[in-house]
Amino acid sequence: MNTIKYILSFFIAIPLLYGCNDFLDEKPSKSTSLVITSLDQLEYILNSYSTFYQESNRAAIYSSDDYGLLPELYDARANSYSVAGVQFATWDTENLPFDGRENFWQSEYRKIFNANMILSYLPKVTGSDQEKEQIKYEAHLIRAISMWNLVQTYSLPFTEANADEPGIVLKQSTSFDESYIRSTIKETYEFIERDLDEALKLTKNMDIVNNKYRSWRGSKGAANAFAARYWLNRNDYNKALEYANVALEAHDVLMNYNTDMRYSSIPSNVNVGGVQVPVLYPYTHDNQSDLTDMMEWKELYYFRLMYHESWWYIPSPELLSLYDTDYDLRYKYHIVDNYSFDRGVTNPPYEYPGYIFFFKDRIPSGPTVAEMLLIKAESHARLGQLSPALDAVNKLRENRIDDSAPNSAKYLTAANSGEALTLILEERRREMPFSQRWFDIRRLNNNEDSTDDVGAITRSFYGYNSSTVTPSTGIITYTIEPNSRRYAAPIPNTEIESSGGELTQNRY
Numbered sequence: 307m308n309t310i311k312y313i314l315s316f317f318i319a320i321p322l323l324y325g326c327n328d329f330l331d332e333k334p335s336k337s338t339s340l341v342i343t344s345l346d347q348l349e350y351i352l353n354s355y356s357t358f359y360q361e362s363n364r365a366a367i368y369s370s371d372d373y374g375l376l377p378e379l380y381d382a383r384a385n386s387y388s389v390a391g392v393q394f395a396t397w398d399t400e401n402l403p404f405d406g407r408e409n410f411w412q413s414e415y416r417k418i419f420n421a422n423m424i425l426s427y428l429p430k431v432t433g434s435d436q437e438k439e440q441i442k443y444e445a446h447l448i449r450a451i452s453m454w455n456l457v458q459t460y461s462l463p464f465t466e467a468n469a470d471e472p473g474i475v476l477k478q479s480t481s482f483d484e485s486y487i488r489s490t491i492k493e494t495y496e497f498i499e500r501d502l503d504e505a506l507k508l509t510k511n512m513d514i515v516n517n518k519y520r521s522w523r524g525s526k527g528a529a530n531a532f533a534a535r536y537w538l539n540r541n542d543y544n545k546a547l548e549y550a551n552v553a554l555e556a557h558d559v560l561m562n563y564n565t566d567m568r569y570s571s572i573p574s575n576v577n578v579g580g581v582q583v584p585v586l587y588p589y590t591h592d593n594q595s596d597l598t599d600m601m602e603w604k605e606l607y608y609f610r611l612m613y614h615e616s617w618w619y620i621p622s623p624e625l626l627s628l629y630d631t632d633y634d635l636r637y638k639y640h641i642v643d644n645y646s647f648d649r650g651v652t653n654p655p656y657e658y659p660g661y662i663f664f665f666k667d668r669i670p671s672g673p674t675v676a677e678m679l680l681i682k683a684e685s686h687a688r689l690g691q692l693s694p695a696l697d698a699v700n701k702l703r704e705n706r707i708d709d710s711a712p713n714s715a716k717y718l719t720a721a722n723s724g725e726a727l728t729l730i731l732e733e734r735r736r737e738m739p740f741s742q743r744w745f746d747i748r749r750l751n752n753n754e755d756s757t758d759d760v761g762a763i764t765r766s767f768y769g770y771n772s773s774t775v776t777p778s779t780g781i782i783t784y785t786i787e788p789n790s791r792r793y794a795a796p797i798p799n800t801e802i803e804s805s806g807g808e809l810t811q812n813r814y
Contacts, residue, residue, distance in 0.1 A: 472491070531549070585644045
């Protein structure tokens with residue numbers, strides 16, 4: 307694969323060219339071609355969070371029912387949608403393999419390469435055995451998460467029927483000669499579980515330095531939080547609950563939206579037909595390159611952020627309808643009215659909101675305290691334990707709903723665990739739109755509980771070809787059925803070509 311070959315050639319001499327940062331340890335040397343010999347140098351690589359934190363998963367962003375693909379928005383300004391965005395949002399298989407901008411496959415294998423490089427150097431460097439072990443477990447966590455992201459994106463959901471379908475390439479070294487042949491889905495998940503078992507041996511806690519959580523480094527909380535996410539997806543609710551509880555014991559601090567959130571103090575107005583229209587952002591929008599606000603977001607166990615190149619997470623009408631617009635502070639701060647004007651939809655003007663978290667392009671995708679409470683709530687509900695399920699979800703809502711709300715608006719109530727499950731899954735969408743919804747649809751449509759099925763997703767939009775949207779074709783209905791093979795996104799054709807034919811495309 308192009309990515310693996312590029313990274314390997316770049317690191318032959320191990321030039322430690324990672325950017326300096328206030329939050330990082332000092333460079334182990336000023337040399338630009340330093341061969342790794344000490345544990346400090348491996349620590350430096352792990353501290354270079356810019357190498358690991360960004361997740362540019364367009365398949366996840368565009369494909370779920372959280373994303374709004376609206377003909378009227380296109381009519382107002384065609385540039386509201388890129389052709390690749392439309393292709394992802396309509397589950398295209400013909401054109402996307404040749405999209406030259408798709409880099410999620412590359413970026414996740416780049417992280418895997420770094421993890422493998424660290425594992426290969428560990429036996430050769432100086433340092434204490436105890437410190438080496440913690441770095442080893444951290445590298446396994448990095449690899450497990452990236453393998454997970456890849457198989458969740460480019461392979462079908464894991465079911466008994468799909469076990470022998472193509473998974474992903476299991477890269478375990480930095481060698482050019484390692485095979486590019488895809489493992490099965492079952493083999494991929496077994497590999498992830500072995501890495502996860504190693505990662506769960508992490509014992510160090512997450513440090514806080516100058517009010518910044520060192521969540522870019524692996525910790526006991528991070529490993530258990532990812533394990534809870536993994537086992538929820540595998541429908542093992544006892545294990546999901548177990549690991550969520552351990553994660554919450556390690557770190558359970560929530561952002562209280564009543565006291566910890568505020569609007570930006572930087573005025574933002576857009577000229578719309580000669581009138582200055584205000585766009586009110588949360589304070590987390592203010593910094594694009596300064597990651598301080600992101601580092602201070604105390605709910606994150608592991609610093610991974612979804613990145614969206616278009617700078618517009620367009621919420622679907624269905625997603626918007628789930629929020630209590632009077633009392634839900636997530637709606638108040640994250641659903642930004644008039645955002646379409648900011649993106650240039652002013653002639654003719656068409657008002658539509660955007661979902662904003664960090665700046666315009668990033669939202670949390672790593673596991674959080676909020677996610678652990680939701681996993682705990684869902685697991686209890688699926689195990690028939692109504693009271694603890696409601697306790698867990700309502701602990702989250704106490705920190706998300708306006709203090710002025712009546713108890714009937716603040717707290718969820720249910721007569722039985724089935725009703726509670728429905729409410730908890732809706733809360734999960736409100737809390738984690740875009741970042742986890744596509745993966746949730748995959749699991750909900752394929753677990754043993756038919757009552758939570760999302761079913762078919764349907765969109766109505768114009769036609770398109772490889773390079774542009776074609777309104778002249780009129781409105782077309784696009785549908786993805788629950789058992790569609792398009793739940794596995796196409797692998798970039800450049801990767802298939804560079805593998806010499808070993809890597810195979812998904813079958814549609």
